[in-house]
Amino acid sequence: MSSTPFLSVRDLRVHFSTEDGMVKAVDGLSFDVAHGRTLGIVGESGSGKSVTNLAILGLHNAEHTKIDGEILLDGQDLLTSTERELERLRGNKMAMIFQDALASLSPYHTIGRQIGETYRKHTGASKREARARAVEMLNKVGIPQPDLRVDDYPHQFSGGMRQRAMIAMALVCNPELLIADEPTTALDVTVQAQIMDLLKELQQETGTSIIFITHDLGVIADIADDVLVMYGGKCVERGSKKEVLSNPQHPYTWGLLGSMPSLEGSVDVPLNPIPGTPPSLLNPPTGCRFHPRCAFTREVGGATCSTDEPILRLLKGRGAACHLTTEQRDRLAPGLTAVVEGHGAAAQPH
Secondary structure: OOOOOOEEEEEEEEEEEEOOEEEEEEEEEEEEEOOOOEEEEEOOOOOOHHHHHHHHHOOOOOOOEEEEEEEEEOOEEHHHOOHHHHHHHEOOOEEEEOOOHHHHOOOOOOHHHHHHHHHHHHHOOOHHHHHHHHHHHHHHOOOOOHHHHOOOOHHHOOHHHHHHHHHHHHHOOOOOEEEEEOOOOOOOHHHHHHHHHHHHHHHHHHOOEEEEEEOOHHHHHHHOOEEEEEEOOEEEEEEEHHHHHHOOOOHHHHHHHHOOOOOOOOOOOOOOOOOOOOOOOOOOOOOOOOHHHOOOHHHHOOOHHHHOOOOOOOEOOEEEOOOOOHHHHHHHOOOEEEOOOOOOOOEEEO
């Protein structure tokens, strides 16, 4: 396997021009995704997760968006590629599963036609071949009687089946990069687990690289190999799944883990939500963007957290952007137990 990452994002900045000013939705983000690996991107709503991945696909409105940095997909710079070049890549070499399948699928066309259109566009296949491929993909993602359901419309599918159809559409051309934007958020736990298992099985078969966006660390524990924690448009922590969930280094990650319910804990133990609200990206805080909500700024001393932006220093892909020293983190880190293998990971204060 090549040591060169399949996807490389460097110093990505995505700023939106609005009537109220410039929204710094993503502000200096870097990460890699290797062949056949799954990167989980986690953070609260508004942290920049979806904005990052829409930038990879080239789906932002260029008129109101300023994008800087570098996005290399298998060596090709996506930010300097033409719209025609991106159209050849979208659905073919890279694809996306959107959060709301019902809103993403056209109500006017059958499921089979929508899957087949993508296949025909990139392969030049005939209508008959595209229909056969759609039936094949519906069968692969576990839709019963795919030869009949291929002619159904989205409203005739359940929520879980629509999400499976979205996965079939995304994978119909065997993309090398799959971006999944909170694809299980609106599904019940049983269906969620089925979708997770399906994605893992398909990845094993095809070797697809996956970026999985979620706010749920339990889902991250189930599907990811590596984890990137985002806050206020920036990466605050990176590392392998085991490193981040078993030994978190950033107070924000501590807060995310501490606010999760435990399947084994007592119902009388209260959750510990992170105080405050995410920052405005129109006017983000100076220094560390998490400092207005952080309980450990006094440990650093002075006004460092509010004036100096911490640098994310990585050692073998592991690091956290925090002014606390290693010794302080070891002393202050709350006792967290994290199940990092299997779905339904949970963390609970000791």
